[in-house]
Amino acid sequence: MRRDLLLEIGTEEVPPLEAPRLAAQLKAAAEELLREARVEFEAAAVYHTPRRLALLVKGVAEEQRETVEEVRGPSQRVAFDADGKPTPAAIGFAKRQGVAVHELVVKETPNGPYVFAVKRTPGRPTLELLPELLPRMIQRLSPSETMRWDDSGLRFIRPIRWLLALFGEEPVEFRYGRLVARPRTRGHRFLGRREIEVRSVPEYFEALKRNGVVLDPVERRGRIERALETISQKIKAHPARDDALLDEITNNLEHPTPVLGSFPEEFLALPREILEATIVEHQKFVPFAVGEKAAPHFVGFRDGPEDRDGTVRRGYERVVRARLWDSKFFFEVDRKEPLAARVPRLKTVIFQERLGTIWDKVERMRRWGQALAEKLSLSNEECRAVDRTIYLSKADLLTAMVGEFPDLEGVVGGIYARLDGEPEPVWRGVYEHYRPKGAGDPLPESTTGTIASLADKLDTVVGSLLLGEEPTGSRDPFGLRRKANGVIRIAIDKALDLDFYELIRELEGLYAFLKDRRPLERVEAFFHDRLGLELRDDYRLPYDVVEAVLAVRDGNFYRAWRRAQSLKRLRDREEFQQLVVAFSRVANILKGQQVPHGFSPQHFQEEAERELWRAYLKAEGHIQKLLPQGDYDAVLEKLLTLKDPIDRYFDEVLVMAPDPLLRQNRLGFLSKLKALFLTVGDLSKLVVEKDAKTKTQTKS
Amino acid sequence: MHFQDLLLKLQAFWRARGCVIEQPFDLEVGAGTFHPATFFGVLGPRPWNVAYVQPSRRPTDGRYGDNPIRMQFYYQFQVILKPSPDDVQDLYLESLEDLGLDLSRHDVRFEKDDWKSPTLGASGLGWQVVLDGLEISQFTYFQQMGGLELDPISCELTYGTERIAMVLQGVETVWELRWNDAFTYGDLRLQAEREGCAYNFERADVPTLLQLFEIHEKESKRLLREGLVYPAYEHCVKCSHLFNVLDARRAISTTERERFIQRIQDLAQGCAQLYLNSTRQREQEQEQEPEPERVPAR
Numbered sequence: 001m002r003r004d005l006l007l008e009i010g011t012e013e014v015p016p017l018e019a020p021r022l023a024a025q026l027k028a029a030a031e032e033l034l035r036e037a038r039v040e041f042e043a044a045a046v047y048h049t050p051r052r053l054a055l056l057v058k059g060v061a062e063e064q065r066e067t068v069e070e071v072r073g074p075s076q077r078v079a080f081d082a083d084g085k086p087t088p089a090a091i092g093f094a095k096r097q098g099v100a101v102h103e104l105v106v107k108e109t110p111n112g113p114y115v116f117a118v119k120r121t122p123g124r125p126t127l128e129l130l131p132e133l134l135p136r137m138i139q140r141l142s143p144s145e146t147m148r149w150d151d152s153g154l155r156f157i158r159p160i161r162w163l164l165a166l167f168g169e170e171p172v173e174f175r176y177g178r179l180v181a182r183p184r185t186r187g188h189r190f191l192g193r194r195e196i197e198v199r200s201v202p203e204y205f206e207a208l209k210r211n212g213v214v215l216d217p218v219e220r221r222g223r224i225e226r227a228l229e230t231i232s233q234k235i236k237a238h239p240a241r242d243d244a245l246l247d248e249i250t251n252n253l254e255h256p257t258p259v260l261g262s263f264p265e266e267f268l269a270l271p272r273e274i275l276e277a278t279i280v281e282h283q284k285f286v287p288f289a290v291g292e293k294a295a296p297h298f299v300g301f302r303d304g305p306e307d308r309d310g311t312v313r314r315g316y317e318r319v320v321r322a323r324l325w326d327s328k329f330f331f332e333v334d335r336k337e338p339l340a341a342r343v344p345r346l347k348t349v350i351f352q353e354r355l356g357t358i359w360d361k362v363e364r365m366r367r368w369g370q371a372l373a374e375k376l377s378l379s380n381e382e383c384r385a386v387d388r389t390i391y392l393s394k395a396d397l398l399t400a401m402v403g404e405f406p407d408l409e410g411v412v413g414g415i416y417a418r419l420d421g422e423p424e425p426v427w428r429g430v431y432e433h434y435r436p437k438g439a440g441d442p443l444p445e446s447t448t449g450t451i452a453s454l455a456d457k458l459d460t461v462v463g464s465l466l467l468g469e470e471p472t473g474s475r476d477p478f479g480l481r482r483k484a485n486g487v488i489r490i491a492i493d494k495a496l497d498l499d500f501y502e503l504i505r506e507l508e509g510l511y512a513f514l515k516d517r518r519p520l521e522r523v524e525a526f527f528h529d530r531l532g533l534e535l536r537d538d539y540r541l542p543y544d545v546v547e548a549v550l551a552v553r554d555g556n557f558y559r560a561w562r563r564a565q566s567l568k569r570l571r572d573r574e575e576f577q578q579l580v581v582a583f584s585r586v587a588n589i590l591k592g593q594q595v596p597h598g599f600s601p602q603h604f605q606e607e608a609e610r611e612l613w614r615a616y617l618k619a620e621g622h623i624q625k626l627l628p629q630g631d632y633d634a635v636l637e638k639l640l641t642l643k644d645p646i647d648r649y650f651d652e653v654l655v656m657a658p659d660p661l662l663r664q665n666r667l668g669f670l671s672k673l674k675a676l677f678l679t680v681g682d683l684s685k686l687v688v689e690k691d692a693k694t695k696t697q698t699k700s
Numbered sequence: 701m702h703f704q705d706l707l708l709k710l711q712a713f714w715r716a717r718g719c720v721i722e723q724p725f726d727l728e729v730g731a732g733t734f735h736p737a738t739f740f741g742v743l744g745p746r747p748w749n750v751a752y753v754q755p756s757r758r759p760t761d762g763r764y765g766d767n768p769i770r771m772q773f774y775y776q777f778q779v780i781l782k783p784s785p786d787d788v789q790d791l792y793l794e795s796l797e798d799l800g801l802d803l804s805r806h807d808v809r810f811e812k813d814d815w816k817s818p819t820l821g822a823s824g825l826g827w828q829v830v831l832d833g834l835e836i837s838q839f840t841y842f843q844q845m846g847g848l849e850l851d852p853i854s855c856e857l858t859y860g861t862e863r864i865a866m867v868l869q870g871v872e873t874v875w876e877l878r879w880n881d882a883f884t885y886g887d888l889r890l891q892a893e894r895e896g897c898a899y900n901f902e903r904a905d906v907p908t909l910l911q912l913f914e915i916h917e918k919e920s921k922r923l924l925r926e927g928l929v930y931p932a933y934e935h936c937v938k939c940s941h942l943f944n945v946l947d948a949r950r951a952i953s954t955t956e957r958e959r960f961i962q963r964i965q966d967l968a969q970g971c972a973q974l975y976l977n978s979t980r981q982r983e984q985e986q987e988q989e990p991e992p993e994r995v996p997a998r
Contacts, residue, residue, distance in 0.1 A: 012789055012810070013809075013811075013812070013827060015812035016812065145814070145825065147825040147843055148851075149784060149841050149853055150783065150784070151851075151852060157825075159786075159841070161786065190804050253809075283833055300807075300833060302807035303807060303808075305804070311805045312805075312807045312832050312833075314832075315806070315807070315831070315832020315833050316807075318768070318834070319769075322768045326763075326767060329767070
């Protein structure tokens with residue numbers, strides 16, 4: 001016999017981003033705790049609305065699995081006499097273990113046959129366990145922020161107001177804070193009854209449906225999408241696609257019902273981005289467009305029944321008008337002077353206390369931009385566009401629009417620059433220069449935007465790190481991690497073949513005015529860490545490959561990625577695995593040695609030495625030609641030619657020769673050999689299959 | 701319903717639920733939270749339920765009376781329930797119904813809004829209540845005030861009275877609201893609003909304001925040293941308003957801004973701490989005094 005388990009946590013409105021997270025945590029907690037308690041179940045599912053988290057575990061066993069414990073007693077020889085009768089030793093043991101003497105069993109052990117007591121503890125009924133398990137499930141939830149609401153000491157994202165728990169048709173009673181779980185739920189605030197008695201798990205789902213709650217977020221999302229579809233056919237316009245917005249609407253309502261509204265066409269004169277931001281950011285309504293042009297419609301989703309008499313629509317429209325009116329007001333105020341006229345006033349806006357004003361920042365960004373443009377060999381015309389882009393990039397911080405919609409920074413500047421008649425590369429560059437704002441955000445498309453974005457991020461990251469403002473734990477007020485990740489992603493995805501550490505060293509002078517500067521080493525170490533994380537998490541490269549690549553500190557992020565790609569491609573080939581082993585021998589013998597600079601091939605004594613030297617020269621010649629193009633696959637192929645000579649070398653040559661001169665000469669050569677491998681990475685960090693290792697090792 | 705009746709009705713509703721009906725604080729404030737009945741009332745263990753109208757000033761929100769719903773001066777209705785009752789959301793919704801709102805016809809939502817007042821060193825979690833898309837209330841479980849963790853937790857309900865009245869009267873702009881039979885909201889407030897905006901955005905004399913800020917800050921600090929909580933707090937509130945006008949005048953750069961806020965917060969925290977210390981001291985003194993023999997009065 002199996003039953004379904006239901007737990008409902010009734011809350012006051014949980015913020016939309018939080019509900020799905022908490023639901024996922026509830027599922028994980030339930031699965032883990034049931035498993036720990038040895039309660040079998042078929043499957044767990046969770047649902048959420050702003051006012052409830054519901055857990056449904058299907059097919060839960062009536063009882064815990066029994067436990068079987070075997071306790072060793074005396075040896076068979078001691079336990080039974082010659083007639084096979086139990087001795088007092090056996091009888092005493094059985095008694096102590098609480099089993100009957102005839103239940104004792106004899107089992108073979110490494111020390112001979114022994115007597116065992118097999119103790120079976122039957123599982124407790126699940127219904128008895130649940131009052132302990134369910135509160136622990138709730139306790140395991142960890143919201144992103146917590147509050148108190150009464151004197152129970154409980155903390156949660158918003159107050160928990162009721163708890164319902166059913167095991168099949170049986171209510172599970174437990175206490176949590178000041179609450180007692182009861183077989184009672186609540187309906188939709190305005191569509192259902194306040195309190196509903198629930199007698200079974202199926203009845204719960206029925207009751208919610210009848211009382212206006214669409215419990216399953218997938219179903220709500222479906223309703224929302226279908227409603228938008230129907231409306232877009234009706235008004236011949238398409239909704240502006242925005243998954244984050246639709247998710248938020250889905251998570252925010254128990255009973256989504258569309259309300260179509262319109263606004264006066266005069267507001268269509270506003271730039272589309274501003275128009276949509278006004279409707280989306282403030283109202284969470286879905287804007288519409290026809291082709292590339294905004295349409296004077298929006299859809300809001302109300303939490304409740306159909307808006308038959310238009311009360312809600314009129315309300316929505318009034319607010320949208322007022323909001324658009326405000327945006328228009330900001331727009332007109334902003335347009336009274338060109339963007340460029342604002343730039344000098346950036347001298348009054350502080351960027352970061354010790355790093356000076358935004359104006360100072362822009363001046364530094366221009367230097368970064370210039371250096372980047374030179375390294376990327378841009379034309380004179382492009383260089384001028386980059387400089388103009390950067391010059392204008394921050395001016396929108398002084399606009400009323402960005403004051404109102406901080407997320408539109410850059411976008412507003414780009415729009416205003418376009419309206420001011422700036423050339424396309426310039427306004428596009430300004431428009432895109434905050435990208436990427438986070439993981440998954442698109443990169444700038446224009447060259448100007450790319451360089452302005454790099455200049456912006458590099459200035460903030462380098463300047464802050466030189467000040468010692470390193471992020472710690474969850475504290476990263478300047479978003480340095482995100483910005484460094486942005487630099488790395490741009491470098492890799494745009495194939496920027498340049499050494500960022502070199503660039504940073506060249507421009508360190510820009511920060512000479514800072515007192516108590518941290519060493520530049522800290523900046524490189526920071527980027528190096530970020531590079532590792534990016535390669536692993538965003539570019540999905542195996543851990544050991546990333547380790548191998550990072551062992552060589554290289555500010556050319558694009559090349560680091562290329563090197564990793566090549567290593568990943570080749571690492572599973574058997575001969576390559578053997579090369580890894582061969583290289584590891586080189587690396588190991590050099591470990592902890594004072595390695596001299598230079599060596600002399602004339603002092604080679606063994607044939608194996610000379611053979612490896614010749615192989616080295618040949619490979620090195622090729623590799624030097626391959627490196628500029630970054631063809632690391634080919635470099636690795638050339639390194640493969642060294643595998644056999646290395647193996648032979650280690651078989652025949654005593655590197656640690658008693659003669660110090662000879663020893664030094666050999667170590668010097670091996671160190672040079674190692675350096676050639678390091679142009680791709682430290683191969684000894686790669687995890688190879690065991691037999692690859694033993695195969696070569698048995699040879700030696 | 702006339703605007704004036706809405707204010708009266710809210711007072712009657714909360715009076716019937718055991719609130720002290722206070723009167724507005726007599727200084728310029730940005731919100732009802734600044735009223736000592738809230739700022740001090742939520743500190744310490746003593747239960748306290750209070751409601752009042754608080755005229756509030758938000759200089760940067762001014763639009764010269766052109767915007768239908770935004771202005772730099774308006775009437776908040778503030779309720780503090782300490783400790784916060786379990787059915788506080790229902791109580792709040794009941795108060796809306798009491799005003800004549802049919803909640804099944806309207807769209808009422810509790811939208812996440814984590815409230816912070818850096819100048820008061822206050823924070824809480826809660827929502828803005830949105831009625832047909834229009835933000836009509838702030839609903840907050842206070843967690844901190846004056847930098848101090850609160851116990852018990854108070855719930856603050858702040859009604860945007862004009863906006864609720866607009867929905868009830870079905871008017872397009874706040875200025876058309878009927879205050880009573882004879883006057884509109886605009887009749888009473890429009891000229892003051894326009895001139896207030898002109899002052900806040902254009903005419904306020906920055907050097908004078910900066911000087912005043914210094915003076916009030918100094919006074920507040922001195923009074924804190926001398927142990928006068930309320931007067932010290934009043935000067936702190938003065939500083940807060942002066943800062944808001946300076947901000948509207950765009951006289952404060954980003955970093956200066958942080959520093960100004962910090963200065964006000966220091967005063968507010970000093971006041972909260974001093975208030976708690978002095979009430980604790982008073983309670984201890986009362987405990988130590990022997991109970992006087994009481995003769996029942998006849």
